[in-house]
Amino acid sequence: MIEVMELLIQKFGGTSVKTKENREHVIKQIKDGLDKGYKLVVVVSALGRSPDPYATDTLMSMVDYPEHSDDTKRELDMLMSCGETIASVVLSNELQHSGVSATSLNGAQAGLITDDNYNEAKIKKVKSGRIKHELKTHDVVVVAGFQGRTEDGDITTIGRGGSDTTAAAFGASLRAESVEIFTDVEGMMTADPRVVEDACPIDVVTYTETCNLAYQGAKVIHPRAVEIAMHAEIPLRIRSTYTDDVGTLITSSRGKEKGIDIPDRLVTGIAHIDDISQIDVKIDNQDIEKQALVFEKMAEADISVDFINVSLSNVIYTVSNDDLEEAIRLLKEEGLELTVTENCAKVSAVGAGMAGIPGVASKITSALVNNKVEILQSADSHTTIWVLLHDKHIKTALNALHDAFDLSHQYEKERSV
Numbered sequence: 001m002i003e004v005m006e007l008l009i010q011k012f013g014g015t016s017v018k019t020k021e022n023r024e025h026v027i028k029q030i031k032d033g034l035d036k037g038y039k040l041v042v043v044v045s046a047l048g049r050s051p052d053p054y055a056t057d058t059l060m061s062m063v064d065y066p067e068h069s070d071d072t073k074r075e076l077d078m079l080m081s082c083g084e085t086i087a088s089v090v091l092s093n094e095l096q097h098s099g100v101s102a103t104s105l106n107g108a109q110a111g112l113i114t115d116d117n118y119n120e121a122k123i124k125k126v127k128s129g130r131i132k133h134e135l136k137t138h139d140v141v142v143v144a145g146f147q148g149r150t151e152d153g154d155i156t157t158i159g160r161g162g163s164d165t166t167a168a169a170f171g172a173s174l175r176a177e178s179v180e181i182f183t184d185v186e187g188m189m190t191a192d193p194r195v196v197e198d199a200c201p202i203d204v205v206t207y208t209e210t211c212n213l214a215y216q217g218a219k220v221i222h223p224r225a226v227e228i229a230m231h232a233e234i235p236l237r238i239r240s241t242y243t244d245d246v247g248t249l250i251t252s253s254r255g256k257e258k259g260i261d262i263p264d265r266l267v268t269g270i271a272h273i274d275d276i277s278q279i280d281v282k283i284d285n286q287d288i289e290k291q292a293l294v295f296e297k298m299a300e301a302d303i304s305v306d307f308i309n310v311s312l313s314n315v316i317y318t319v320s321n322d323d324l325e326e327a328i329r330l331l332k333e334e335g336l337e338l339t340v341t342e343n344c345a346k347v348s349a350v351g352a353g354m355a356g357i358p359g360v361a362s363k364i365t366s367a368l369v370n371n372k373v374e375i376l377q378s379a380d381s382h383t384t385i386w387v388l389l390h391d392k393h394i395k396t397a398l399n400a401l402h403d404a405f406d407l408s409h410q411y412e413k414e415r416s417v
Contacts, residue, residue, distance in 0.1 A: 003230070005138065006037065006038060006039055006177075007038060007039055007040075007041070007135075007171055007174055007175070007176040007177060008033050008036075008038040008039075008040050008041075008176060008177060008180065009040070009042075009167050009168075009171040009174070009178070009179040009180065010029065010030065010033060010040055010041075010042045010043070010044065010167075010179075010180045010182060011042075011043040011044070011145065011164060011166070011167035011179070011180070011181050011182060012026050012029075012042065012043070012044050012045065012091075012161065012165055012182045013045045013183055013184075014045040014046050014047060014048050014049055014055065014087075015046075015048065015049070015181065015183075015184050015396075016045075016182055016183070016184070016241040017041060017044050017045065017047055017087050017090070017091060018047050018048035018049075018052060018342070019023025019048075020094070021145050021414070022241070023090075023091060023094055025241050025242050025335065026091065026182070026241060027091075027094060027095060027098055027100070028134050029180075029239075029241060030042060030095065030100065030140060031098075031100065032244075033180075034100065034139055034140070038177070039135050039137065039139055039140070039304045040140045040141070040175065041131060041135075041140075041141050041143060041170050041176070042091070042141070042142045042143065042337065042345045043142075043144075043145040043163055043166050043167040043170065044084060044087040044088050044091055044138055044142060044143070044144065044145055044163070045084060045087065045145055045146065045163040046059075046084050046086070046087055046146070047055050047083060047086060047087050047090070052088075054082070054083045054086050054087070055083060056080050056083050056146075059079050059080060059082055059083055060076065060079065060080060061263050062079070063075075063076070063079065064287060067233055073118035073119050074118050074154055074287075076118070076119060077118050077119060077121075077147075077154075077156050077157045078155050080119075080146075080147075080157045081106070081107070081144070081146070081147040081155050081157055084106075084107075084144035084145050084146050084147055084163070085106045085144045085147075086357055087144065088104040088105070088106065088142045088144040088365045089115075089142075089145060091103050091104070091142050092104035092140075092142040095140055095142070098297075099275075100139060100140055100365060101137075101138045101140065101318075102138055102139065102140040102141070102142060103134055103138045103140075103141055103142070104141075104142040104143070104144070105130065105131070105134070105141060105142070105143050105144070106143075106144045106239060107143065107145070107146070107147035107148040107149065107155075107166065108147070108148060108149035108153070108155060110126075110128075110130060110131055110141075110143045110144075110170070111126055111127030111128055111129065111130055111131065112126055112147070112148030112149070112166060112169065112170075113126065113127060113149065113150070113151060114148040114150060114158060115149060115150070115156075116150045116154065116156065117156075118154075118156055118157075119157060119159070120157075120158070120290065121148065121150075121156035121157060121158045121159070122167050123148065123158065123165065125167050125240045126170060126172075126173035127175045128174050130279070131143070131174065132174070142279075143166065143170065144168065145162060145163025145164075145166040146158060146162035146163045147162070147166075148166075148395065149255045157414045160222070161221075161222025161223075161224065161225070161309060162222075164181060164221055164222040164224075164225035165222055165224045165225045165228065167179050167181065167225065168224075168225035168226070168228040168229045168232075168234070168236070169228055169277070170180060171228075171229060171232065171233070172228055172229065172232030172234055175232075176234060177235075178235040178236065178237055179225075179229060179235070179236050179237070180236075180237045180238075180239055180247075181220075181221055181236060181237070181238045181239070182239050182240070182241040183220060183238065183239075183240065183241065184216070184240065184242070185220060185238075185240060186201045186239075186240050186243065186245050186247060186248075186267070187201045187202060187203075187220075187238045187239065187240070187245070187247035187248030187325075188201065188202045188205055188210065188213070188218065188220055188221075188238055188248040188250075189218075189220075189269070190202060190203055190268075190269045190270065190402060190407040190408070191269060191270040191271070191398050191402050191407070192218075192271075192272070192398065195272075195394065195395050195398050195399075196270070196398050196402050197399075198399075198402060198407075198408045199249070199402065199408075200407070200408050201248060202248050202269065203248065203249065204248070204249045204250075204251065204269065205268060205269075205388060206248070206250070206252065206352055207226055207229065207230035207236075207250060207251070207252060208230075208252065208352060208383060209268045209269075209350055209351065209352055209383065210223075210226045210250045211223045211226045211227060211230075211385050212271075212348070212350045212383055213268070213269050213271045213348075213350050214226060214271075215270040216272070216273060216346070216348035216350065216384065217272045217273040217337075217346070217348070217388070218269065218271045218273035219237055220251075221236070221238055226250060229250070230252070231341055233252065235249060235250065235251045236249075236250040236251075237249050237250070238250070246363050250336065258382070262264060264384045265351050265352070265353050265410065266351050266353045266354050266357060266360060266405060267349045267350065267351035267353075267354065267360075267401075267405040267407065268350055268352065269350055269351075269407070270347065270348070270349055270350075270398055270401050270402055270407070271347075271348045271350060272345055272346065272347045272394060272397075272398060273345065273346045273349065274344075274345040274346075274391045274394060275320060275321045275322075275343075275391075276306070276318045276319065276320055276321060276344050276345065276346060277318065277319060277320075277321055277324045277340060277341060277342045277343065277344055278307075278316065278317075278318050278338040278340070278341040278344050278376060278377065278388060279312060279316070279317055279318070279319060279324075279327060279328070279331070279338055279339075279340055280314055280315075280316045280338060280340075280341070281294050281315045281316075281319060281331060281336050281337070281338045282313070282314055282336070282337040282338065282339075283311075283312065283313055283314050283315055285312040286369070288312065290315075290334075290336065291310055291315055293334060293335070293336075294315045294317075294331065295315075297330040297334065298319070298330070299328060300330075301323075301326055301327070301330055303319055303323045303326065303327055304319070304320070304323070305317045305319060306318045306319075306346070307317070307346060307377060307379065307386065307388055309377065309379070312329065316377060318344065318346065318401050320390065321342070324340070324342070330338065337350055341376060341390075343390065343391045343392075344389065344390060344391055345388070345389055345391040345393075345394045345397075346386055346387075346388055347386070347387050347388075347389060347394070347397050347398065348384050348385070348386050349384065349385045349401055350383060350384045351363055351383060351384075352383050354382075354383060354385070355382040355383060356382075360385060361378075361380060361385055363404055363405070364385055364401060364404070365378075366404075367400040367401055367403070367404035368387065368389070368397055368400060368401070370400070371397070371400040372396075373389055373393045373397045373400065374390060374393070375387050375388070375389060376388040376389055376390070
């Protein structure tokens with residue numbers, strides 16, 4: 001029986017395992033964990049990204065099914081799972097050559113049981129007996145991420161970000177001390193550093209804030225992985241594969257982890273989602289059944305909707321640009337009058353400390369208006385304020401909000417405490 005304090009989960013993404021040179025950095029991180037007295041379960045993504053030969057998208061390009069039935073989805077999962085399986089074998093082999101006792105398992109062998117929603121399967125449970133057995137004779141078990149099996153034994157994949165979710169699921173099942181998600185960045189950032197030059201790493205952040213940032217476009221970790229870790233109370237840490245920096249700790253309480261009482265930040269970070277469009281459907285207040293009809297038609301076509309505002313006079317929401325043409329067609333078939341604003345972006349300010357604090361929305365609005373950014377729509381919750389704007393204003397908006405809440409200096413102050 002493995003004790004909680006002896007087990008560490010590490011996950012490495014596709015760029016980390018893409019080349020032999022990159023995998024040398026991976027092996028160093030694994031050996032660092034072993035030197036600290038842990039046994040490790042290491043979850044890996046497929047090698048690289050398209051057009052790399054074993055990347056998931058490259059594998060999918062090898063087939064072109066005439067119909068997308070349940071049978072073809074099942075076969076696609078068999079194909080898509082190959083990339084991670086190859087990566088697990090390659091890394092295990094290189095670990096053995098470097099003197100580490102290691103073995104590899106695919107998701108099914110590792111006991112990840114899912115439903116039969118092929119290509120987007122949900123984890124039902126983890127049967128961790130095989131991993132525990134392998135850890136009796138090996139120091140490292142390398143597991144293919146992104147995949148599992150149904151109760152009947154069919155291979156499934158669990159969607160984009162599935163390797164993060166796999167790592168969190170094994171961390172919860174095995175009661176690991178923590179789960180480390182290794183990427184090509186230093187950790188979670190206050191904003192996308194490609195857009196905001198002053199964006200800086202976040203040392204400690206709560207599960208809830210991380211989930212909100214991830215759902216609103218921060219791509220460093222999949223939100224489902226954070227939810228699993230939160231329910232199991234397993235700390236997550238986002239780190240760079242290529243440095244010794246400790247990265248970002250994701251946990252239940254920032255103050256508790258620091259050992260001091262730190263007030264919740266008004267805003268922790270700024271996230272964004274682009275490639276969306278706004279649909280504004282006119283509604284006759286004598287015919288409010290049309291409010292439900294709009295969303296029924298979207299649901300029937302499996303079109304995801306977001307940023308919803310419903311009133312007696314109109315229904316406003318956003319869809320991805322990929323779904324826009326179909327959404328317009330369906331609404332016009334019902335004789336509905338609509339206005340479309342294409343090429344929008346959703347910008348979100350996330351912070352646990354904004355709940356009940358007056359002036360946050362005013363600060364956001366002023367920052368945008370003063371920088372000539374037109375606000376098309378807005379909404380808020382206890383921890384997040386969203387604004388919809390034209391995507392040509394993304395860079396201006398993100399930098400304006402980052403400056404308005406002085407995020408760079410805020411984290412400098414926290415590190416000095």
